[in-house]
Amino acid sequence: MTQRKVISFDTIRxxxxxxSLSQLCLPMGLAPEDVERLDSIIKxxxxxxxxxxxxxxxxxxxxxxxxxxxxxxxxxxxxEGGEQVLGxxxxxxxxxxxxxxxxxxxxxxxxxxxxxxxxxPFQRFEELAAAIPSLQHQMYRLLSKEIGQDADMLLLxxxxxxxxxxAAFLTSMSSRxxxxxxxxxxxxxxxxxxxxxSYLGLAVETVSRLFTRFQEDGLLRVxxxxxxxLNLSALEMMAGAPPSSAHKQRSN
Amino acid sequence: MTQRKVISFDTIRxxxxxxSLSQLCLPMGLAPEDVERLDSIIKxxxxxxxxxxxxxxxxxxxxxxxxxxxxxxxxxxxxEGGEQVLGxxxxxxxxxxxxxxxxxxxxxxxxxxxxxxxxxPFQRFEELAAAIPSLQHQMYRLLSKEIGQDADMLLLxxxxxxxxxxAAFLTSMSSRxxxxxxxxxxxxxxxxxxxxxSYLGLAVETVSRLFTRFQEDGLLRVxxxxxxxLNLSALEMMAGAPPSSAHKQRSN
DNA sequence: AACTCAAGTTGACATGCATCAAGCGTCAAT
DNA sequence: ATTGACGCTTGATGCATGTCAACTTGAGTT
Numbered sequence: 002m003t004q005r006k007v008i009s010f011d012t013i014r015x016x017x018x019x020x021s022l023s024q025l026c027l028p029m030g031l032a033p034e035d036v037e038r039l040d041s042i043i044k045x046x047x048x049x050x051x052x053x054x055x056x057x058x059x060x061x062x063x064x065x066x067x068x069x070x071x072x073x074x075x076x077x078x079x080x081e082g083g084e085q086v087l088g089x090x091x092x093x094x095x096x097x098x099x100x101x102x103x104x105x106x107x108x109x110x111x112x113x114x115x116x117x118x119x120x121x122p123f124q125r126f127e128e129l130a131a132a133i134p135s136l137q138h139q140m141y142r143l144l145s146k147e148i149g150q151d152a153d154m155l156l157l158x159x160x161x162x163x164x165x166x167x168a169a170f171l172t173s174m175s176s177r178x179x180x181x182x183x184x185x186x187x188x189x190x191x192x193x194x195x196x197x198x199s200y201l202g203l204a205v206e207t208v209s210r211l212f213t214r215f216q217e218d219g220l221l222r223v224x225x226x227x228x229x230x231l232n233l234s235a236l237e238m239m240a241g242a243p244p245s246s247a248h249k250q251r252s253n
Numbered sequence: 254m255t256q257r258k259v260i261s262f263d264t265i266r267x268x269x270x271x272x273s274l275s276q277l278c279l280p281m282g283l284a285p286e287d288v289e290r291l292d293s294i295i296k297x298x299x300x301x302x303x304x305x306x307x308x309x310x311x312x313x314x315x316x317x318x319x320x321x322x323x324x325x326x327x328x329x330x331x332x333e334g335g336e337q338v339l340g341x342x343x344x345x346x347x348x349x350x351x352x353x354x355x356x357x358x359x360x361x362x363x364x365x366x367x368x369x370x371x372x373x374p375f376q377r378f379e380e381l382a383a384a385i386p387s388l389q390h391q392m393y394r395l396l397s398k399e400i401g402q403d404a405d406m407l408l409l410x411x412x413x414x415x416x417x418x419x420a421a422f423l424t425s426m427s428s429r430x431x432x433x434x435x436x437x438x439x440x441x442x443x444x445x446x447x448x449x450x451s452y453l454g455l456a457v458e459t460v461s462r463l464f465t466r467f468q469e470d471g472l473l474r475v476x477x478x479x480x481x482x483l484n485l486s487a488l489e490m491m492a493g494a495p496p497s498s499a500h501k502q503r504s505n
Numbered sequence: 506a507a508c509t510c511a512a513g514t515t516g517a518c519a520t521g522c523a524t525c526a527a528g529c530g531t532c533a534a535t
Numbered sequence: 536a537t538t539g540a541c542g543c544t545t546g547a548t549g550c551a552t553g554t555c556a557a558c559t560t561g562a563g564t565t
Contacts, residue, residue: 077408085408099404101397108404127390134383141379144396145353151403152351152360156329156337158410159454163522194543202411204523209544225531225543415552446513456553461514477513477561507565514559521553529544535537 015069016040025093025180026067027121027139035133042129044120045069055096055110055118062100064120068092071116072191076199077108086200089113089192091177098147113191158202161241166201167211168239171221175230186230267321268292277345277432278319279373279391287385294381296372297321307348307362307370314352316372320344323368324443328451329360338452341365341444343429350399365443410454418453419463421492423473427482438482 017028017040028036044064048071049055055066058078066073073090087108090096100106101123112118130137157169179185190197198208215221220236222229230236269280269292280288296316300323301307307318310330318325325342339360342348352358353375364370382389409421431437442449450460467473472488474481482488 077404085412087404087407098397099401102394102401107401127386127393131383131386131389134379137383137389138379141392141396142354144393144400145350147400148396148403149351149354149359151400151407152329152339154407155339155403155410158407159451160337199411205543206524206545207522209542210522213544445511457513458515458554459552462552465514509564510562512559512561514557516557517555519552519554521551522549523551524547524549526547527545529542531542532540534539 017043020069021182022067022069022093027095027136027143029139030135031133031139032135035136038129038133039136042122042125044122046118046120048115048117049112050115051112053112055112056100056106057109058106060106062097062104062106062123064122065098065126066096066110067119067121068094068096069117069119071118072113073110073116073118074113074192074196075108075110084199086192086196089196089200092181095143095147098144163201163203163207163211164214165239165241166203167197167208167215168236169241170197170201171228171230172233172237172240175233175236186233188228190226190228269295272321273434274319274321274345279347279388279395281391282387283385283391284387287388290381290385291378291388294374294377296374298370298372300367300369301364302367303364305364307364308352308358309361310358312358314349314356314358314375316374317350317378318348318362319371319373320346320348321369321371323370324365325362325368325370326365326444326448327360327362336451338444338448341448341452344433347395347399350396415453415455415459415463416466417492418455419449419460419467420488422449422453423480423482424485424489424492427485427488438485440480442478442480 016037017023017026018033018036020026020028023029023036028039031039055073056062068090070092072092073096075087075090075096076084077087078084090110096110097106099108126140130140157166161169174188174190175185178188192200194208194212195205197203198205201208212221212223215236216223220230220232222231268289269275269278270285270288272278272280275281275288280291283291307325308314320342322344324344325348327339327342327348328336329339330336342362348362349358351360378392382392409418413421426440426442427437430440444452446460446464447457449455450457453460464473464475467488468475472482472484474483
């Protein structure tokens with residue numbers, strides 16, 4: 002895959018104020034004039050394609066990136082080609098937060114499908130945040146949310162078995178896609194079985210077997226990357242923290 | 254253990270500017286007058302004892318907490334008494350960052366030994382940070398650092414075996430203690446084997462067997478909670494790269 | 506000193522998942 | 536259509552680690 006047809010810039014030069022993601026993204030809760038100010042520092046590049054990197058481990062940190070359309074994976078490249086997938090990022094989600102500390106990226110970010118990305122130069126952003134309390138607060142919230150999600154993931158990897166992990170992965174995808182206005186029960190996975198396995202701490206073969214089993218049990222219908230969820234609440238139950246269960250629930 | 258002798262308030266009423274932890278903690282990089290301002294919003298309570306809670310899951314979020322002396326664990330209490338230990342916190346480390354997002358604590362924090370804790374009312378802190386750019390930046394760095402550490406932990410739980418996990422735990426403790434001016438090779442663990450196991454995603458028995466094995470292999474000398482590291486570099490090697498193919502190592 | 510209880514250790518056994526290996530469907534290039 | 540590469544699936548096997556159970560040790564209490 003080399004060059005695509007030229008895509009009209011109008012389709013990606015959408016300002017934050019018109020962006021359908023603003024409720025999920027940095028502009029959340031900002032006054033209209035502040036959204037304009039934020040908008041003015043954001044760079045929008047032409048679409049990236051499958052395999053393109055947003056950044057690689059070791060590079061100097063300059064900007065945060067927000068997925069606008071498409072999807073991105075972050076991963077820690079290890080010696081001899083192996084990699085640990087750290088996360089999958091959907092529209093509205095911010096990438097690169099872990100690099101603020103050392104001013105250097107510790108992981109790499111690669112797009113999984115043709116995607117539009119907003120780039121947020123961090124230094125200018127920081128200046129702006131100091132001037133706009135609600136933006137600063139929103140940024141704290143986003144960083145905090147990331148930490149909370151990592152804790153959920155720690156729990157998943159520390160205590161859950163293979164079945165629970167895949168169920169949690171699928172219900173998480175379902176809920177995130179649904180927040181973006183897509184079907185919670187019918188979607189395409191942009192990542193390979195191998196990447197899912199890496200993310201969940203499982204071997205590819207285990208992931209594959211579980212997809213088969215979930216299908217046999219009538220929970221899913223699967224065709225390659227296309228997933229139809231037939232019994233969402235059973236999956237949520239299996240994942241461990243179902244909305245049905247009485248007192249303790251955790252969601253985002 | 255009920256009540257201790259009264260401890261002189263002078264011993265805990267130490268201002269940030271005189272605190273030996275200031276290089277690890279929020280005041281890092283602040284001008285002296287800004288340290289004073291930060292200091293003025295921080296509350297210092299009398300020492301807490303083993304088993305006391307800083308907060309519990311579900312409580313409203315009001316403050317961040319910084320360990321001054323002693324140690325604290327955070328954990329996600331699950332139904333039927335089980336718990337997942339999320340982290341151990343040493344002097345200078347900040348607790349509660351994950352609660353900013355939902356303004357509500359998702360996990361609980363319990364002190365492991367008699368400890369002094371600084372409380373940082375978050376709303377006042379946020380106001381202060383807006384006025385002090387270097388404090389705001391330091392806060393971003395701390396949040397980001399937490400995210401980076403969680404990623405390391407994800408990698409540990411996702412890809413490492415029991416031996417590598419315990420080695421990573423021990424070398425991490427060693428390096429953190431050493432940054433606080435304590436011996437990197439001779440220390441007391443304030444947490445139980447069970448808590449270590451929960452944190453590392455291992456059964457207590459596995460942890461116990463590994464301590465025995467490390468001792469047999471001449472890596473450690475262990476007596477209950479007292480650990481002497483006899484071969485730190487071997488442990489570091491073990492924690493980083495698989496024992497067999499020892500050609501490359503990764504560290505931070 | 507004797508008692509109690511929790512924490513830790515050790516051994517025997519069971520099992521979930523990784524690993525190894527082979528085969529199959531899909532897609533792109535020719 | 537043919538080829539090759541790759542991703543996915545499926546089966547067979549082994550091992551690391553969890554589980555269960557018994558015992559030991561240490562610390563606090565009386």
